[in-house]
Every structure is written in structure tokens, then in C-alpha cells.
Amino acid sequence: MPDITSLDSETVKIDPNLQDQEDTPDTIPGHPLGVKPSGNALLAAENLRNAIGTFSILPDELILILLEFLDGPSLLRIGRTCKAFYAFTRAEELWKGLFSWSPPTSFTWRKTWRATYLNLPLSQIPNLDCSHLYSDALHRPFYCAHISLDPFACNIPARNQIARLPDLTPEEFHKEWTDRPFILTEPVKQWPAYQQWTTDSLLEKYGDTVFRAEAVDWPFKTYVDYMRNNSDERPLYLFDRAFVSKMGLKNGHINQEPETTYWTPPCFGEDFFSVLENDRPDRQWLIIGPERSGSSFHKDPNATSAWNAVVRGSKYWIMFPSSSKLPPPPGVYVSEDQSEVTSPLSIAEWLLTFHAEARRTAGCIEGICGEGEILHVPSGWWHLVVNLEPAIAITQNFIPRGHLSAALDFLYNKADQVSGFRKDVTDPYERFVARMQEIHPDLLEQAWEELNKKNEGKKRKWDEIVHGKTEDEGPEEAEGGGFSFGFGDDSDVEVP
Template identity: 30%
Template sequence: MRERQQYGRNDDENNNSEVNAKRVKFSASPRTKRVTLSDFTCIQDPHPFGVLPGGNQFFMSDQSAQQPTSSKSLLEQVLDDKLWQTVLSYCDAKTLGNVVQVSRYLYVAGHQSELWRDLVLRQCDATKIAITKVAKSWKDTYVLLFSPTTTTQRLFVQSRPMNIPGIYSDTIYQSHFCRSFAIPDAWLVRTNDQNENYTEQQQQQRREIPCVSVESISPQAFFSHYEETNQPVVIQGAANGKAVDCWSNWEYLQAHSSPTKTFRTTSGAAPLSGYFTLDAYRKYTEFEYLEESPLYLFDRNAFVGNEQWEDDFFPDFYRQCPYWDPSGQYGHDLLQHLGSRQRPDHTWLIAGPKRSGSVFHIDPNCTHAWNACIQGRKRWIFYPPGDPPPGVLPSLDGDEVALPLSVGEWIVQYWEEHMEQYRQRPVGSRPMECTTFPGDVIFVPHGWWHSVINLDDVNIAITHNYLSPSNLGNALKFFVEKQDHISGCRDRAESIKPEMIHDALVEALRTKEPKHLEKAMAQTEWTCRAWSSQSTNQPDKEQQDPTSEVKRKTIMEQTEPLASFTFSFL
């Protein structure tokens, strides 16, 4: 397996817990189609430079068999593909431009999208500029942004990938596969399973995220059936309104946004965030060959100063879902009492191309969330609190999490184990899945692991994190015992800093919501398994017995090597 992504102390966290040894078997509905790994492998686009998996070299014709293996010179064969990727990552743009002219193999290795993306992001950060224009690839974008103007006007020509036969590399091909995996047909349709009314016991057995229509659920039903029980639910039609009708048109969005306004994008595999104008990001999503983990627009300031975008979405949304309206009679976003600029980050605009998304994580600061699907479809995969997904390795104290770099890599390496977990885990620990469609809103309970995969060429969503009486007790403990994990307030001068949030919230709620505060303050233990085994009141074996020979392993030491990439395509 390639290098794993590792989160530090200020990011989402969780901890391993023992799984009940009792196995529960059941028969799924005959209409339920379980996606298998083979559903992802029928990719339509070959590698842009003609690279094939390493196993294909054993099926070469007699004529091609006389060529050097993988078209590498003796010098190039000294280092394996992974080491060459490391070496090339240290090259500046001029050096990398020269390296790709050395040989056929280095031409392919040196044109990988991630190398040129990182060069663009680092140069933008160093020069403090935003990405205001893009070409058809990251390499061309670098030339367009940073070459002298006169040289660019005279010499700039869009590059075209050349097919280079005889390059066999599992490492290079795996990255292509992870960014080009097929989207299963079963994910793209709203099945009967999502609409049928199952009994509570049947729903529990099936472990599918329930779907209800916005007209059929009252605030009291939402609170009692889902929020207080900490269970996810999809509310169909909850976000239907002007945003769903108009935001599929990028020209509409641009017409109602400042042309100079920039939006933050991020990726777990990118070294830095990138800042795009809206038009530049739209063109980036249309790259013919995106990197394995595409940059995901995830901006907390998208609605600042943009009344039109706010009016397109929030009035209709709050009218249809009064239980999420902070100013309504059911207003229970308790963090609002800290002040809109003093509270941690809470509302984001999200946009991304097909196969972008977020790897497994837990939402920050012990908060619940709602996510409104505006354009495009999203596939959601949930694991209950305290039961991390396969391939996700939290440290004992939850300070670090090691996991695959991209959603594609997790699918390639762990989908079969994911299906096995579905079949063999106890009912309450099984994963849950669903697809959300434009107009749907999904409730994400606090402490749940979840991953999101965008399924369409254009995907836009709005999400909001909040506290309510149902998770206030856990949040107050979190703000005391997990201050290193508090996020969304460290880089803004006006925000309340982590060490002060608990006291500030208690003081505000003492006046605004005294009954909810009294109940939350009476809670002495965690009620969510996401943090219960990480409590600072529960010492580990080393603290209990100083003579113990048990040594705590780091996250990377716990990571077991996986079988090498073994796909072969003739």
C-alpha cells in the first residue's frame, strides 16, 4: 500500500473499540443489490500515457518482449517507481520540464498530475496569488500562471499526452485506476428500497439509511426518532427551492458573485490549500485528466457578503425544515449564542467534480451536521461511533488517524472487507449507505465515521454543523478534555479560542438555555462511543502498570503492509 494519510491532533478523531464476537446473519431484501469490487473495475478511459499494470508485461508479444522491461534504462531501474516519484517530487518546474525529455519512462513519470498540481499550489502560496485562470492540465496551468507574459503569448501551446507503449508500472497505473474507477449503476438510481416503509426492526436488520419525505416528518418526530437516538436519516425534498433550480448553471452563480472573490479548495493528498476564482474552479473540474484526489471546494466564507446566494437557499430550507432554523421556535443550534463570528466555523459551500469527495472522518467539535444536496448526487458510507471502517486506524487517544489518501484507494483496497463487515458485524455495528439526490438533506449524527463520493460532473452542496440538547453534554466534555482537537477557531482573530470555548458557552447558555445547560452539566460520562474509550479518566495499560512491557505503537507502526496492486488489463 502507498503512504497513508495521517491527521494530527487538531483534526477529526476516533478510537478503536472491540467488536462483539457474536455474529448476526440475515437475508437482505431481494431488491437490495450489494455492490462488489468488480463494479468499480470496468473503467472506460485508458491511462493518458498508455501505462499498463506490471502484470501485463508477461503477455507482451515476441517483438515487444525484446524491448527493455518497462522501457527503463539501467539507470532508471536502480530506483523503483515509488522512489522515482519521491525524487521527482523534489524537482522545481524547470528541472521537471527537463527531466521529462530524458527518456520515455521519465516522460510518463514526470507528467503525473499530482507533481504539477503541487508545483502550482506551492508557487501560488509563495507569491500570495490566487488561481484566476487555468489551462487544460496542471502543467499547462503552471506555464500559464508563472511564465513571463511575453514568452507565454509567443510560445504557449496546450500540451497533449503522448501514448508511450511499453510502460508497465503498478504504482503509476494504480493512481490512474483510483481516479478513474467506474461509478456503480446501483448508486445512481433512487431504488424502491429507499422509498418503502419498513418496520423499525426491518430497517435495523437492513442497515440502510432510512429516507423520509419532508412533508411526512414533524419537528418532534425528527428530534425523537433521529437526533436524540443519534441515527442518520435522509429527508427527501427538504432543500427543494431556488438553489436547486438555478445553481446547475455556473453562469448564474458567477453572475451573482464577485468575479474577484476566491474560494478555498483542499485535498487530503495536496500539500496546501488552493484558492480559485469561481470561473477558474469550474474550468479546473473540466480537466480531462484530474489527479487521484481532486481539489474539493470547501469554503466557510462563500455566503459572506452574498445575499443572493443566501436568499436562494436558506428561506425555503428553513420554511420546510423549521427544526433547523436557528431563529425559529425550534432553534436549537446552541453554538449560535456565542456569536456568528466568535463561534467555530459552521457553514460551508461544497463543490467538486465526479469522484471527488471526503475520506472517512468524524465531524469536528462533537457536532451534528446537516448536508443539503443542491446539484449532483452523492454516495454516503457510514460507520457507527466507536467502530472505525476497515483501513482507518485511530490512535489509542484519538490524536492521530491513519487512512488511505483518496476515496478511490479506499475502494480498491478495502471494498471487499467493507462488504464482509456488512455481513458479519453485529447489527448495531454494521456500516450504512445511501445516495442523496438534488433536494435531499442528510442528517449526520455526531461521532459517526462517514465518507462521501461525488457521482456527477457537477456536485454542489451546503453543510452546517451545530450543537443541540441531544449532544450538548458530550460537547461540553469535549471542550474540556479534547481541547487539542477543537478546530475552526484557531486562525480567526475574532473567534473564541479552544481553551475558552467551554466557559464562554456555559456562560451564554446559563442565560439563554438554562434547562438544557442544567441537563447537560449533570452528564458525567460520554454517551457516544466515539470518545468514550478515549476519556482522560481511563488510563491505558502503561499508566495502570508502570512495569508493563507493553509498548504503545505509533499509528504507522500499527499499519500492516497490504498486498501489492495486482490488476492486469490486456
């Protein structure tokens, strides 16, 4: 990291009226520099934006994009030219990007990305009075970082409530619940992890262990400092796939493994990706994060289902069913092949803008998964999840028999979107089919038959639209061509 602390101007003065103030939990504090939303400029007698010269013809969002191309010293220099540019160069996303691009070997978290990058105590960072600057691009992230999540997670309509059950047997799950989200209230409470894990207990034992938190790899003690002292609109989410080996954990039912930390509830025990053994894709993650952290709308990888167990804290979930007939959730835009998903920059922004519409949308279901509870996410379901308080969770992906055909379809037809496999695992589809043919040939054949029926139905509908349905078409004409999988022989795979 360059030594640029000396570049922070010593001539600017801290306005004592803009220091941190006591606020009630439901009150959003004022921007630390006094920046106001753009609408306030309509009646303003003074606007600091007039001082930025030719740059004033550019939208604020474009100015911030241009500033992303500057390094730290350059940001500090342009920030000294006027109060408006000082406010623009204080945008936390700029410094977060610099930090992620070139992380230091050692550092102390100092509550903000800018202070951490510059290695300055907050007391040495001036807050100029920029109360005559009006910018949604600067004010919105601060506002979103301080909104209360309670109004969005409460008063859930009865029709939207995620089902809550004490527990399920494997037979009940496969018969009635494979395609439905639900929350189980009892299984997790038997885990030693539920009885023993807290942030402090993990910190004591694993403080120096390095975990993955999105774009950074930090010792756990550093992440806890960040988790407890940040004002990010989109807080970093610790999401580590190698936590079992890093923490030296044992997992398996306590009857088979006395020193186990947690185990998969029996109703989720069937997982056909297990036939790949060590060649299977990533399947389990430790998830830790502060309030407001979470995952924006997505579907789980490789057409898998998942369970998500909350060990500490609570999470709000909002979900939409998998269907080719329904559009994606409000505010979510998907490319034609569904490989790219675009949505608002942060969960808070989506909640502010689209939550009310989503709650009225057909198929929407919502719920809070509390401490000691576990939620089921069926294959293909859209879901957004946000921590209502600091939370610790474990999640695992799996393929139950009810979604085996969906996984085969995904592995074959969306090979470019398959994820989580090691680089040396080539052609995951062929490997998976070969192992299923060896271990579960009957279930594999059933899954292929389901796919063929599904795609024959699509072909018939297409033929009816294009050619019209005839009364006397024979069985051969009715079946037509369509999608089919080979069964390990020399037959061709046909895709319509």
C-alpha cells in the first residue's frame, strides 16, 4: 500500500456541528458531510456543485465512475480542489475498490474503507461542511446503510408466510415438500454448534484463521472488527466453502460421529451429487455477517436445492417460485439464457424500491428464519436473504430425487453456467451420468423419462402453435422429435 497518509490535507477543518450525534434506533442520522438529496437543490440559493467547472455537465453517477480510475493519491489531490469534489472522493465504494484491488499485508480496520486504506484514525479525518451539495448518488448509499429493516420483515400477509414445521421425515419431504420452501424449528437445536457457537467463542478459537469474505481473505478477528464497526450499504459477507477443514470440524450424525459439530437433518440426507465423491462441486459454506448483510436475488447453482441453518441471529427471506411462465421478481432483470442477473446495487435499495410490489406479486412467500431454525430452498427458486441482526449460519446444497432431472438438464444444457467444480474436473455432466448409471441406474432412467416428457410437451405445444393440432395425427406424429438424453450407449442426444 502506498504511504499516502501525508497527502490528506492539513488545512481543512472539522466542523463540530457535523460530528456523530445520538440518534434513536428508528432515526436515520444526517450525512456526515451534510450532503442532501438532489431534490433539495430546487429551492437552494447555493449549490456547491457549481464549483466543479466543466464536470458539472456530467451526472453524479458518471463522475463517480470516472473517479474509480484514480489511485489513492489522485483521489486525495482532486478532493482538495473544492468541497464538492471532497465529498465525491469520500464515497466509500471508491476506497473499498482500492482496498480490494490491492489489499495490504497487514492493517487495522478503522470503521471506514477510506480511513483503513489511509491508515488514519477517524479523529484525524476532517468532515467539511458540504450541506449545500445535493446529490442522490452520494446521499442514497448513506441513507440505505442506515434504514431500519423491521418495516420490511414485519406484517407479512398470511398468504405469503413460509410454512413452519417442527421436523420432517425423509418420506414426508420427498412426498410433499421437495418443491416447497419451509422452515424446520427443531433439528438445529440438537447441534453442538447451536449450543456452543457465538461470535466471541469462534473469535477466541479461530481469531487468526483466515476466512473468505467476498473479495477479501481476512483473519476472523479482522472480520469481526469490521462486522462490529462498519456503515457499509452492502456489508461484506463472510462466505467460506472450506470452513470444515480450516476449523478442523467433524460433521455427521452424533450417533456415528461423537465429536461432530453439526449434521444434515435426515429429511435433506439424500444428495445425488455425493456419487461424485471428491469430484463433486462446492456444497457447504459457513456464513457470518452483520445486520444488513446478505445475498440479493439469485438461484442456487447447478439447479441444486439447499438448506440454510441459523445458528445465531435471524434472517429475513423473500422468495419466488421457479417457473418459465412467470417473470423474475420485481426489480430483477435476467438475460435470455439466465446467465446474468441485474438488480439494484444493494439489498436495502431493493427493499426501498420494490418490496411493496414484490409482496403483492403472485407466488411471493416470506418468512423469518430465527436462531436454531433451518430453511429449505427448492431448486430453481429465486430468493433474497438479509440478516436482521448479526448472524452465524451454515448452508449446504444438495440434489434430492425430486430435482434430479433438473440437475441433469442444467449440467447438459447450461454447461457454461455450471460452477463449483475443481478445474481438473472436466465434463461434469458425463462424470455425473456415469456414476449415476453405476450406482442408481433406475433413478437415472426415471429422471431421463421425466425430461423427455417435459420436452415432448414443449415440442407438441410448439407444433400446435405453428402447424395447428390435427384430429387424426397418429402416435408417431404426436410424439415427434424433441429433447432426449442417451443412456450411456451410442444413441445421439437431440436438442430441439
